[in-house]
Amino acid sequence: MFSTRLECARCGAWYGRKTWASNTKCKDAVWQCNHKYTDEHPCSSATVKDEQIEALIAENQRCALDQDACQSAYAELDTTYRKTLARRTSLEKDIAANTAKHAAITTTLNDLTGEPVSEFHPAQWSALIDHAIVTEDAIRFVFRTGEQVRIALKG
Secondary structure, X not given: OOOOOOEOOOOOOEEEEEEEOOOOOOXXXXXXXXXXXXXXXXXXXXXXXXXXXXXXXXXXHHHHOOHHHHHHHHHHHHHHHHHHHHHHHHHHHHHHXXXXXXXXXXXXXXHHOOOOOOOOOHHHHHHHEEEEEEOOOEEEEEEOOOOEEEEEOOO
């Protein structure tokens, strides 16, 4: 069960299962670094028994699965996710609105190409003009591009 799952912190080799005193009543299975006795300078890592590993895994699960901490982390992630999702939805709506504006402006500009404007067209007003500012003697038209044109009121 622990084969290729226990790595030596000293040399990086894997731990292997070894049987100590296999021909006696004191026979015992342990896990030790596979390089413990293979090199000129043996690895000095610890040798552990199945029971020790299992007990430490159980302790780790008790500590790691603190439900209050898990629930708190989940709630925080869920809040972040919902905010991000709302932001995404808002951005998608903005993109759709801007795409529609772009299409309307492009269509209107294509209609205007080469022809002088001789009369008022509501579609052109909607597509090109964001808003107008009226003063006592003029109207300032603010285009969707941000440019402004001031035209004097005729008496």
